[in-house]
Amino acid sequence: MKKLTARINLILILVLVAGGYYVSVNKIDPLSSLIKQLRDFVLSVAGVEAYASVYYISLLILLFSVFVSLYAAFEGVSKKEIALEKEIKFLKEDAEEYENKKVEYMTEIKKLNLRLQELHISLEQKVSIDKYEKVQAKAEESESALEVEKAKSDELSNKIKKLSQKIEDLNSEKTKLTEQEHELNEKLKDSEAKLASANANLKGGKDAVPPAAYQILYLLQKEGRLIDMLHENISDYDDETLGGAFRKLHEDLQELIKERFILEPVLNEEEGSTVTLDSIDPDAVKVSGKVPAEGPFKGELIHKGWRLKECKLPEMVEGWKGDVIAQAEIEI
């Protein structure tokens, strides 16, 4: 297409040059001659006018073809540009790839360098480890020797420790024993005192104060005012005053005795009646009058006697403390 238009253009240029030359040689007024010739050509085609019309037509065609070829050339240039851009792009990509590869290689190189260094180091180490091992072996040898020595000394110090422990134990045992001795002594004293008091109680000696004695006196005084009553000088009171006061105290004491001491008669027969006993327990029955050596014992029951069946005293948690059987009282 290009060649064809180029040839057509060449031919047209030659025609144009030739036409130009012909027009300039024949001194033809182009425009008037064109209109004249066109008219003439239409009316009668002949000679120069015919050429002139051909020339103008060719000129028109030439102008057209120049326009067409110019357009084609412009189009070709832009196509080339795109192709070039593409090529540039490819090249850029290639360059990038190369760059990447370069970095890779560089790292590889670095790695290799490192490895090399490592290898150097391990080589050095190996050499020194060998040396060290030898030294250590020697050290171990001497250490085990030391250990044997140490074990020996440990044994000795252990023995010392054990001995001192034993000494300590013995010492503490000694203190314990002394303490125990002390305690036992105390207990002994206590029991001696108790025994003494029990003995005294048993016999009713003058120093006998069993805790229960305090307790019973305390209750008799608290509930029935017995101590107060017996200690009061009643000689100035008339019988009515005495009777009224005693009635109340009698009532209270009776209540206490009934509550705390369960009593029953030794003999259940009526007092004043005649009783006959085959044998007599002197602790329970007292006989008087004309007493035969052997039973049966027959006589009048004077007193039925009392037997303490049960004693319901409150339990003293810590024994009796002190010697107070009636507290002093203060009202605030």
Add this chain to the structure above:
Amino acid sequence: MAAAKYIVGIDLGTTNMVLSYSRITSGSDDEADDGQSIEFLPIVQEQPKNAVDTAEVLPSFIFERLKEKPVLPWESDNEFIIGEFARERGAEVPDRVISSAKSWLCNTRVDRTKAILPFNGEESTKKISPLQAMSMFISHLKNAWLQEFPKDKLENQKVIVTIPASFDAAARDLVIEAAKMAGLPSVSLIEEPQSAFYSWISQKENPWRQQVKKGDVVLVVDVGGGTTDFSLIEITESDGDLNLDRVAVGNHILLGGDNMDLTLAYIAAKRLEDSGKKITRWQTVQLSHQCRKAKEILLSDSEKDSVPVTVSGRGSSVIGGTIKTQITREDIENSIVEGFFPHCSIDDEPAEDTTSGVRELNLMYAADAAVSKHLAKFLKRQMNDAHKEYGYPNAILFNGGVFKAKIFRDRLVAIIDSWLTESGKEQIKILEGIELSKAVSRGAVYFGQAVSGKGIRIRGGVSQSYYLGIETPMPAVPGFKPPLKALCVAKQGTEEGTVLKIENRSFGLIIGKTAEFRFFKSNCRREDEFGQMIPDMDETFEETSLMMAEMPAYDGLKAGDLVDVELEISVTEIGTLEVYCISKDNEHRWKLEFNVREAA
């Protein structure tokens, strides 16, 4: 928990406590034990002079120690003495003693969990709450039990605690709480008059089935040391066998035998003062003891016309310091019989406390000593509703030491007969065979057996009807509170183990706030049905402790949100009343707790 070996009845009396027990037998007798095998625990108690002793009764007194060293095996640093010695020291140092703790438990005008006892005690005195006091008694009994039965701890036994029938739901809760604090997590409650009735059933000399018949209404009159309690028990029949229904209980009346002794002591003191002698407070206490003895002698021996009462001199001059006067038969008849059991009409009401102005906050002692008038009021109230026959009992069962005296029984019977004949009814029948002083704790053990299926059981249920106060919606009027309506949440007689829901009524409660309901009771509105709304509240309603529930935020609901709830009521097996609010989606429930802290 080991299987219970014993049934234990604890009588938490106002002035004396008793613990009775019976071994659980494996026999499958239809009848429970006849009471022969019931024993009383010897209760270890502190005595003066570092001694301990046992007694069958534990006097209900707590004394804050001065210098006395604790001696009981289970206490090394207890600041309080409990029992006999506490009573003795309390007479000498009255500011440090706590008495009648039980009656404080049902005093709605004080915070029963706050340390207020001894009431009006000095600033320096250590105070404890009525709840704590109760728990200390139970704890003492528990320890005393352990001394006797080291292998069978009390918490592993079946324990029944007796309470006055007049105790309201809040006071019942407090007794349970006190038992829990003392380490008894599961005790059951029984009303004292019911317990006395059980004791009567358990005796064999006068078989109860021969003494009552179907349709009889039995009036139980229980006058103890400090309280008077009335109950009505109806004899019904089903399947040919007799049943017992407790149909009414009276109000809490702080009036009893102690008041009689005190009355006589005042008479004696006045007589002594008239003769120019000065009586100290200590002597009044002694006089009161003497007067009790004199009263007992005069009541049991109709030959005697007077008994001397004597107080010995306090100093060592015991005879010279003695003061003496006497109590006569006339005193008993004029002051005690006429004072406590005066003839009266059924329409008579006990005098209200008319002292105007501010009344000292204390126990609500009965203002009128006339037991007969309190009884008239109780019976009259029964005639107000559908079951008028409950106002005209056919039989009477006496309980309490006071009724050992025939003169009181006869007088009360004469009064009731006058009421009955007036309305054309037959005279009342006296039920025989009850042992008057230990019947309550004995009966508690029988009840324990009855619960386990041996012997007959009284159907009691809720002792009175209970109501929530609901405000009537109305336009706001300044200075005028919207009137209250009463929603019946528990009908008198609702049986143990019942769970009921008020279906068609819901309440909007606000999350994050405390839901509060005023709570009322009534012992003479038998016809009100569960869930019924009573528009006008008259004097038959009595306000009791507030009920309230904290309403914390929960899943998704935050403070300020309104949640719709319905009410569910549960009468527990142990004899308490529980009220729950249940959200409508049924996913959340709040228990309404009695507010025993603030005065109602």
